[in-house]
Amino acid sequence: MVEETTRRGARLENHLEWMLLALAGLLLLCAVIAQPNASLLTGLWRIQTSEAGLITDPMAIGGVGAALLNAALVLLLSLLLIRRMKLPITGAALACLFLMAGFALLGKNLLNITPIVIGGWLHALYKRESFARYVYLILYGTCLSPMVSFLLVRVRPGFRWLAMSLCGLVIGFLLPAIARYTTRVHQGYNLYNVGFAAGILGLGLASFFKGFGVEFTSHDSWSREGHLLLCGLMTALLGGLLAAGIRLGCRSWRDYRRVLRHSGRAVADFILLDGPARTLVNMALVGGVGFAYLLALYPLGVRLNGPLVCCLFAMTGFGAFGKHPRNVLPVMAGAVMASLLMIQVPITSPGVLLATLLCTCLAPIAGQFGWHWGVAAGFAHMTIVQNTGFLHGGMNLYNNGFAAGLVCILMIPIIEAVTPEPSEE
């Protein structure tokens, strides 16, 4: 059964690649609809040359269309890199590519990710290993790209290109080693592992720069335009994934429910474990959970924008790599409870919205130890994430991954200490 599924998965790899190209096409189409004039390109350039720290919405900087065009280009570049390295389209690849497209709506752009990718290539060269091994680590590692943009904007002319290039190269060169190490620390319970590693590296770099008088700061921006178009984009994306999954053979609850038995702890690559059909349906459902949550907050004034669509892309992508409704809902519930109980964090504030959706990187805790621990993890995440951004000056786009790593360090030893060992004969 599984052999059949995995063989089928290999045959369907081309279909997955076409699906990703279709996603890029959808982003391009929406970009042209939003800005059908020259402002699309001028906006794109403004995004490339602006600061990108948390929480900066490229839709507020270059326009809705330019931000979507940026997302399409980053997705295409990442897909090209993965295919050039001859890597298969697995759940890990889907998660990585969706995250790249998503975070291009929250700070990544072609200009600020390039030096980091080259730094990663230098790391592989230094280790005398194939770059293919490092592609995911490096692509995820572009979450520190706001540092590159910061130096591009803030350093005096003449030195800025040198400063940003060097910074990117250093990040790309160092991050793979740290990211491999941090995996052991959280034992696979934090799905945004590189976010944790990047938080630690970002903390080190921010402290270093601060010692030389450079302090990382960012100007928040939060667009409220393009809600309807972005709703259309998400509906088309999630509907397309669901339809593709059903067409490929996941046609009933019985077909689908196999996915729900996984804890989600890394490495739960649903494409490899359960095949593409169930995975695509699961991606649609996980993304749908986040989308439904945001739509439910519409009466309170929440409108889709770059950062929120980024979170939905992240949830959808990791629907192929560890997340499913059964393990994300308890964690989200815990995060919502925390935001309702705490005075400092209104439920509709940008940081809280992002944390509620991205805390789902702790879904494996709910999957492995039960929903009650998932609720506790979500609650702890919401409290901790309020205090981690300043450590790296808002320069780590995966700040929630950083906070989630800290939650794991805090909770996993406690959970394991109080949970009875599994009974075995």
Next chain:
Amino acid sequence: MKKRMHMARRRMNHVVSELNHAMLLAGCRELNLRLVREEEGLRLHIRGGFAPENRAMVERMAALLQPAVRDPALVETYWELAGEDQYTSDSEMSLVGQMLDGAQVEIGPGEVRMELYLAF
């Protein structure tokens, strides 16, 4: 690319650890492991029994050890998780399958034989 004997050795330790877990959970009473260092890699031969009621589990393990596609980028990030804790699962066995460069698994009545290869 240079030969990476050191890395292959470390990875093989994780493979052995995870398979020990899995076989004992499948009801194995006696497990035979033979590790051979070859010119280009390490070859692990495993033979062990399993409880009849766990046949489906062993079949699943066999399938995960022989995946249709292998993703080296996935392995580079996560290989150190294999065999690390008490919660062995499909996902960890899938990771072991991804780490290997070749695998042959034969399931007989109450016994499984594996030949697993990890290149330097």
